[in-house]
Amino acid sequence: MYIGGKFPRTESGRYYAVNDKKGNFIANMCLGSRKDFRNAVVIARKAQKSWAGTTAMNKGQILYRIAEMLEGRRAQFVAELITQGESEKDANLEVDTAIDRLVYYAGWSDKYQQFFSSVNPVSSAHFNFSCLEPVGIIAMIASENQGLLGLVSIIAPAIVGGNTVIVLASESKPMTAISFAEALNSSDVPGGVVNIITGNRSELFSHMASHMDVNTILYCGQDDKMMTEINELASNNLKRTIFHKKHDWLAADCESPYMIEKTQEVKTTWHPTKV
Amino acid sequence: MSIDKNIFKATWAYADAPESTDHIKIKKQYELFIDGKFVAPSKKKYFDTINPSTQKKIASIAEASSEDVDKAVAAANKAFKSWSKLSGKERGKYIFRIARLIQERAREFAVIESLDGGKPIRESRDIDIPLAANHFFYYAGWADKLEYAFPNRNVQPVGVAGQIIPWNFPLLMAAWKIAPALATGNTVVLKPAETTSLTALKLAEIIEESGLPKGVVNIVTGAGETGAAIVNHPDVDKIAFTGSTGVGKYIKKATAGTSKKLTLELGGKGANIIFEDAAIDQAVEGIVNAIFFNQGHVCCAGSRLFVQESVADVVVEKLKSRMETLIIGDPLDKNTDIGAINSAKQLKTINEYIKIGLNEGGEIYQPKCNLPKEGNWCAPTLFLNVSQSHRIVQEEIFGPVLTVQTFRTIDEVVEKANNTPFGLSAGVWTQKGSKIFNLTQRLKAGVVWGNTFNKFDPTSPFGGYKESGFGREGGMHGLRGYVKFD
Numbered sequence: 001m002y003i004g005g006k007f008p009r010t011e012s013g014r015y016y017a018v019n020d021k022k023g024n025f026i027a028n029m030c031l032g033s034r035k036d037f038r039n040a041v042v043i044a045r046k047a048q049k050s051w052a053g054t055t056a057m058n059k060g061q062i063l064y065r066i067a068e069m070l071e072g073r074r075a076q077f078v079a080e081l082i083t084q085g086e087s088e089k090d091a092n093l094e095v096d097t098a099i100d101r102l103v104y105y106a107g108w109s110d111k112y113q114q115f116f117s118s119v120n121p122v123s124s125a126h127f128n129f130s131c132l133e134p135v136g137i138i139a140m141i142a143s144e145n146q147g148l149l150g151l152v153s154i155i156a157p158a159i160v161g162g163n164t165v166i167v168l169a170s171e172s173k174p175m176t177a178i179s180f181a182e183a184l185n186s187s188d189v190p191g192g193v194v195n196i197i198t199g200n201r202s203e204l205f206s207h208m209a210s211h212m213d214v215n216t217i218l219y220c221g222q223d224d225k226m227m228t229e230i231n232e233l234a235s236n237n238l239k240r241t242i243f244h245k246k247h248d249w250l251a252a253d254c255e256s257p258y259m260i261e262k263t264q265e266v267k268t269t270w271h272p273t274k275v
Numbered sequence: 276m277s278i279d280k281n282i283f284k285a286t287w288a289y290a291d292a293p294e295s296t297d298h299i300k301i302k303k304q305y306e307l308f309i310d311g312k313f314v315a316p317s318k319k320k321y322f323d324t325i326n327p328s329t330q331k332k333i334a335s336i337a338e339a340s341s342e343d344v345d346k347a348v349a350a351a352n353k354a355f356k357s358w359s360k361l362s363g364k365e366r367g368k369y370i371f372r373i374a375r376l377i378q379e380r381a382r383e384f385a386v387i388e389s390l391d392g393g394k395p396i397r398e399s400r401d402i403d404i405p406l407a408a409n410h411f412f413y414y415a416g417w418a419d420k421l422e423y424a425f426p427n428r429n430v431q432p433v434g435v436a437g438q439i440i441p442w443n444f445p446l447l448m449a450a451w452k453i454a455p456a457l458a459t460g461n462t463v464v465l466k467p468a469e470t471t472s473l474t475a476l477k478l479a480e481i482i483e484e485s486g487l488p489k490g491v492v493n494i495v496t497g498a499g500e501t502g503a504a505i506v507n508h509p510d511v512d513k514i515a516f517t518g519s520t521g522v523g524k525y526i527k528k529a530t531a532g533t534s535k536k537l538t539l540e541l542g543g544k545g546a547n548i549i550f551e552d553a554a555i556d557q558a559v560e561g562i563v564n565a566i567f568f569n570q571g572h573v574c575c576a577g578s579r580l581f582v583q584e585s586v587a588d589v590v591v592e593k594l595k596s597r598m599e600t601l602i603i604g605d606p607l608d609k610n611t612d613i614g615a616i617n618s619a620k621q622l623k624t625i626n627e628y629i630k631i632g633l634n635e636g637g638e639i640y641q642p643k644c645n646l647p648k649e650g651n652w653c654a655p656t657l658f659l660n661v662s663q664s665h666r667i668v669q670e671e672i673f674g675p676v677l678t679v680q681t682f683r684t685i686d687e688v689v690e691k692a693n694n695t696p697f698g699l700s701a702g703v704w705t706q707k708g709s710k711i712f713n714l715t716q717r718l719k720a721g722v723v724w725g726n727t728f729n730k731f732d733p734t735s736p737f738g739g740y741k742e743s744g745f746g747r748e749g750g751m752h753g754l755r756g757y758v759k760f761d
Binding site (some may be wrong): 015115118120121122123126129130135158200214227228229231232234235237238240256258265266267268269270271272 | 293318409426427464520523525527528530532539541630657696710715720721722723724725726727730732734736737740741742743745747750751752760
């Protein structure tokens with residue numbers, strides 16, 4: 001797993017075997033526990049303040065650097081996706097799209113604020129403006145389908161907006177998630193900004209949705225029952241909930257500044273102008 | 276530094292200056308406004324609306340049952356088909372007309388607001404009613420310009436919006452809810468709070484007068500059960516709620532398995548921070564406005580005061596003196612600073628908190644003032660000697676009760692100010708520009724006032740972080756809760 005810029009094993013000592021479509025053994029993965037998740041939240045909280053304070057320019061450079069690292073290891077990612085069951089064509093397309101997507105969001109880093117902010121013409125002698133601030137910590141349950149692109153598509157808009165994240169990787173296709181963590185680790189992304197846990201959705205989702213220091217829970221999938229439960233549990237500290245029901249993260253509408261906006265709060269500031 | 280408190284107790288007294296009530300028309304009984312008509316509730320049940328400053332009944336208000344809510348939602352659903360197809364320009368004209376009609380009857384609205392809710396006439400006249408009219412004006416202009424608010428997206432209305440509003444700013448909250456919903460092409464079922472239904476029903480009269488197509492706005496009166504019927508109605512597509520965090524959490528849970536879009540504007544425990552380099556006299560006025568505005572029935576009230584240690588004594592001394600001059604009494608008197616507590620129930624809650632504060636060892640200060648014998652009244656109250664662990668520091672009281680703590684450094688006060696599940700508002704007082712922006716950036720709140728407090732405007736987005744809710748009302752950002760993208 002990848003927590004706080006390190007690659008620890010689960011504190012529980014548990015693991016699970018990942019097999020390919022034909023049932024052949026591929027690898028053993030950590031079966032992350034509730035405690036692993038809770039530890040990751042503490043680390044993500046610590047990392048959030050300074051990450052949010054990193055300049056927009058710098059965040060953009062770091063995202064671009066992740067894209068470069070991914071491109072450098074392109075062959076490895078393609079091979080892993082094929083091992084996880086994708087066709088060669090799909091694997092190539094997924095890796096290329098993931099690289100492009102990182103570059104896309106890298107470019108948004110110093111622009112989305114201008115796009116969504118406003119100076120408000122109030123009817124009194126005040127200067128008044130509204131701008132975006134990161135919501136804080138986002139717990140994410142990543143797409144089960146596209147082990148790399150599903151991950152990149154939710155992480156990039158969240159971190160470019162100054163949030164820190166704890167992602168539960170695809171349970172059946174987790175290897176690319178850990179390889180992606182290696183790319184992150186060599187891309188100047190500060191430790192704790194992105195944390196990736198492997199494990200079982202049904203075991204962990206309720207802990208992710210009910211944790212009191214998580215600000216937003218993001219879920220990718222089609223399980224209506226799980227979404228309902230996430231919504232119910234999220235009410236305990238009024239977490240914001242984001243649900244992505246899409247199967248396919250290749251689509252063009254998966255790239256949008258509105259995906260960044262979903263991870264933000266609007267803050268309005270007033271100050272008198274009369275001397 | 277000592278101040279002679281008696282200098283404020285001038286030898287002359289304020290003469291009564293009551294706003295006249297003879298120009299207002301209040302019916303004995305109010306019905307539900309459904310599908311463009313005023314109709315009796317299906318169960319023929321009515322409840323009283325009370326003048327909180329006299330405890331006397333003003334009128335009977337219909338209690339909407341779930342059958343009535345069904346009818347209102349059905350009417351809104353039916354109206355949605357044509358209303359959502361109407362051009363933005365035409366929709367806008369109706370909203371402009373509502374704004375103008377409110378302006379024309381502003382005086383009547385102001386008096387009724389103060390009669391029914393207990394707020395000082397100065398506030399309902401100068402703040403609530405003009406802001407409500409301006410809110411309709413503001414959103415009227417958006418109706419045909421939505422494509423500029425959401426570039427690269429095809430904007431669609433959500434459908435039927437169920438809107439539940441509180442009793443602290445009755446007409447203004449109705450405007451905050453209805454105006455953006457109509458501008459974006461939604462239809463509305465609105466429930467005012469049970470203690471303050473009157474101005475919403477007056478608004479219904481205006482809506483009828485404006486010629487707005489029937490069913491576009493429906494107003495159902497009642498208490499929690501009526502609200503629950505709206506929240507749980509399968510044909511409601513959006514819930515917009517302003518009220519307590521407890522009910523907000525219930526709504527989030529209740530709508531969990533549905534596709535209802537949700538915006539919540541909930542409680543707060545705003546920090547108001549005074550630095551030693553603030554303009555102290557202005558800051559003291561700011562403290563008073565932050566907590567005693569509208570009897571402290573303000574979700575964004577500055578109810579936690581933080582004063583830098585070096586000026587704590589002088590600020591508290593000046594604050595106490597200023598509190599001595601506050602006039603508490605008849606909401607309809609133009610001299611009144613603090614009106615009646617909205618309901619006997621709320622007064623009980625506030626008094627319980629005052630008791631809790633005393634039991635926890637807080638040092639109380641209340642000015643000497645003669646509270647009227649009838650009605651619901653609470654003297655402005657300070658609590659000194661309190662800390663972060665006190666319940667009166669942590670929980671929203673929703674009354675004229677201020678807790679005072681001190682601090683030494685910026686880091687310390689930011690930590691204390693943010694150490695709350697709420698995140699609606701905050702205030703900072705200092706004459707140093709960089710300190711203002713340092714603080715406003717670090718305070719986790721949706722609205723931050725620098726060297727001012729409790730200011731509102733239709734163009735200015737309002738809403739909370741964390742457990743103060745989500746979504747914004749006002750400004751361009753206020754449209755977001757009422758649209759979906761294709």
